[in-house]
Amino acid sequence: MQRALTLLPSRRDYAGLRHTWRGDVIAGITVGIVALPLALAFGVSSGVGAESGLITAIVAGLVAAVFGGSNVQVSGPTGAMVVVLAPIVVNFGVGAVVVVSILAGLIVLVAGILRLGRAVSFLPWPVIEGFTVGIGIIIFLQQVPSALGIAGSGHSTNAVVAAIQSCLQAEFPFALVPLGVVVAVAAIMVILGRLSAKIPASFVAIVVVTVVADLLQLPLTTIGELPRSLPLPTFPGIDPAMISDLLGPACAVAALAAIESLLSARVAASMSDTGPVNADRELVGQGLASIAAGFFGGMPATGAIARTAVNVRAGARSRLSAIVHSGALLAVVYLAANIVSVIPLAALAGVLMVTAARMISPTVVKQVLRSTRSDVVVFVVTALVTVSVDLVFAVGIGIFVAAFFVLRALSKSSDVRREKLPGEEAAGDERIALFRIDGSLFFGAAEQILDRISAQEGIEVVILRLSHLQMVDGTGARTLTELVTNLEQRGVTVLIKGIRDEHLVLMRRLGVIESLRHANHLFTELGLAVAHARSHISRGPGSRS
Template sequence: MSASSRSLRALLPSRDDYRGLRRSWRGDIAAGITVGIVALPLALAFGVSSGVGAEAGLITAIVAGIVAAVFGGSNVQVSGPTGAMVVVLAPIVVVHGVEAVVVVSILAGCIVLAAGALRLGRTVSYIPWPVIEGFTVGIGVIIFLQQVPAAVGVASTGHSTNALVAAVQSVRDADWPAALLPVAAVVAVALIMVLLGRVSGRLPASFIAIVVVTLATTVFALPLSTIGELPRSLPAPSLPLFTMETTLSLIGPAFAVAALAAIESLLSARVAASMADTGPVNADRELVGQGLASVASGFFGGMPATGAIARTAVNVRSGARTRVSAVVHSLALLAVVYAAATVVATIPLAALSGVLMVTAARMMSPRLIALVLRSTKSDAAVFIITAVITVSFDLIIAVGIGIVVAAFFALRALSEASGVRREELPGPAMPGDERIGLFRIDGSLFFGAAERLLDRISGQQGIEVVILRLSQLQLIDATGARTLTELVTTLEQRGVTVLIKGIRSEHMQVLERLGTVDSLRHPNHLFAELHPAIEHARSHVARSAVGN
């Protein structure tokens, strides 16, 4: 089998995906049903909160959940609508309308699918931890703020696309004291979830809270807005109308959604792999599976999907070991559509807001926040910048800026760790040694540190021979090699002989290509050991003294 064929097969489902199913099928089915119960209120809530409706959230959990389970790269990942996706989709709905979400779902799915086919799955490992935590906290704040309108019984239409501004406007426009009723429903859901969570982490607290508040609303005929009528079957798949104008206007949002879907799915899969021995994660295949899931969801009128960290964690803790559990989770939700759509329609919107508010609060872990803030000043700054930009502007821009800021601090630290120091010549001192400069270059010689090297060495006076020790140099880039060439050329033009000792084999090619070796006065001025270089320098100084 050719390498290309093996590469393609690695991205496709295989029988190995279900290895061990004979031993784990009971646990997988039980875990799938458990996750389905947990996922039901979340799917409904995320659909409502994004502006596309509870139906779309449920469709996404069903269709995308099955497709991602079969084609994805994780054995226990559970996919569907998530809070982070809501943060991106809500402004798209406001600006472009509900119909645009289907188009964005298909476009973003194709982008994620292409990223997987191009083997870009490992790129998520380059995102620093403070950026991820800042991003997560920012999303948690936005999700919480997005629930304020429903929590006070105010329609979010006509308000700002900024979650903080919209939350303030909703509180201002609420019909007080009538708004205290939905607020009470939110508080009741939150209290039930928190108390049940303390009793046992295995209880489906959100589901129980929704049931209790819905029953109370029905029994006492409370005037609370509800989800409303839901379809009793899945809609037939259809292709939305793609026009050039629509596609061009939505390509930017689609790339933002695709970036988010890729990042969140890969992070979720990585977290799942760390929780239990459920097999390796194929990052590229995970992107292929998530891309196909969003495309399929769009065909059925759903929204873009990602791997859901909370539901995946519940899946693993409930004993899931194969993909069957995620498939069962979707089938359980499908059974709700066909058997309980009428009951689900009576759920108060305020109750769903309560579920999401608690979910958002749990995303903002005080322990992790304190851990980041206590780590280093630079990491704390990256975390705060990412979180603030996520809440204030845009979540994808926040990740990009967070990575740039983290890279700046990393390069500064790398530059500070790099250095040039003048050393004493080893052995007994000899006449003329003061005219020999032995310089050791440590760490990295790259664009962030190269200029300092040039100034440090070229500024030396009263030296006839310079020996550059490069054996401790760990990294050199094109800028560093070019700066080294300029240094040698400058010194030679001033009449200072330059000797280079200990070029590492992995650095030789770039130094040869950028002229460092050729800039030496003589090919013999390149040494593998220090002692011959010092002997050569002393003989050169001695000849110079005789000549004078």
């Protein structure tokens, strides 16, 4: 019962609110201003519309703030989620996004209840960085149609192909107008960003460009009419056949939501001392956030690294800041929907292009490329698969490649060597082989190591020295059993010295001990094992002791 309570909100979440509420309110308003253009842009870019992005930022941001496991995490629509949702909209329609949001939310919620939150710690660093670079490239390429002022319908679901198609279809010089808007937005964001990190550069850029475009009556496509109130929650009509079709995409969305949210929460914890992150509760909160967003007609949500970072830098200390952020966005819906509706889509494209470019840190990329060769391969493969195939598939491939290199390194660290018998040389020592096995005896190295032992000729007694063995898995123990059995069947007596306590249970279960000719062929001291081997040789062939 006590463990279950750790997944639920409590008074402790707001313990220091009397001292931090002013800073939290200011931080919440600041991050709300930053989140507005991003929420609109992500909604448009995913294909579900600016309204959906705004609703998601409000509803999911509030629910995740209350139920999540981080005190300063800000949640909502993100660029990574856009990358996954855009093909879903193309293949299944806009209505499918609501179903995917609810299904994915349920999956993430169950993952939190099952306490799978720590699983993200097993993601290798090169996989995370390759994944991030790939997402940045995709987000940038997805904005090319809007930047050139052409509709994205009929384009490929692959961002690279769609960008190329858009460039081929662009009509110049008409495309120079939206392209100029993109350049202006990017320039304002870059200049203001260098002047002061406290200035909401994307918000200022959107305001300036929108005012200029409206005054000059530029031929630009705008966001269009937005709702002037938050819609009532409704349960979507779900076709069982649609659920089976959308279960795969929902699993992909859920995996992405879990990974991105936990990574964002971990980054937030490293930026400020605002309390520990409860990874399992974070999954519960993000799952509930996506479910709630779906009922209001929104899209799946995740923790947003950029907005969370802004929240922390603005002085946030508690969940109140993320709650205020949702309230600020709600005020936009009720008070400024008409103003927001005239924002050019090209301006949002410019914001996302700059955001995508900032996701790719040259410093981090250099660090990866200067690390080990295996890390470079994992990084490049993950990035390429992310761009060319699929985000979640890319993470899986990245983990597989990283695991391959780890196993190869373990295999190289595993070794078997024949050692000279200790003490003065005695007659018959040439018929005794002392083998020391080092490193790991696991499925990737067991056969190679034990084949070298089996290949020995003219040997009557084999001593296996296992005290330097660091790790043994089931395959390694089973292969060792087969080796002992094979040698005994050939008339070679096997003695084992130094099985470590942590390996003994597994070796008993898989028959290593039973495969020995006698129970007294298991030793704890090398001297006793060698003495027994020499006594066996002195008694001549055929001895069974």
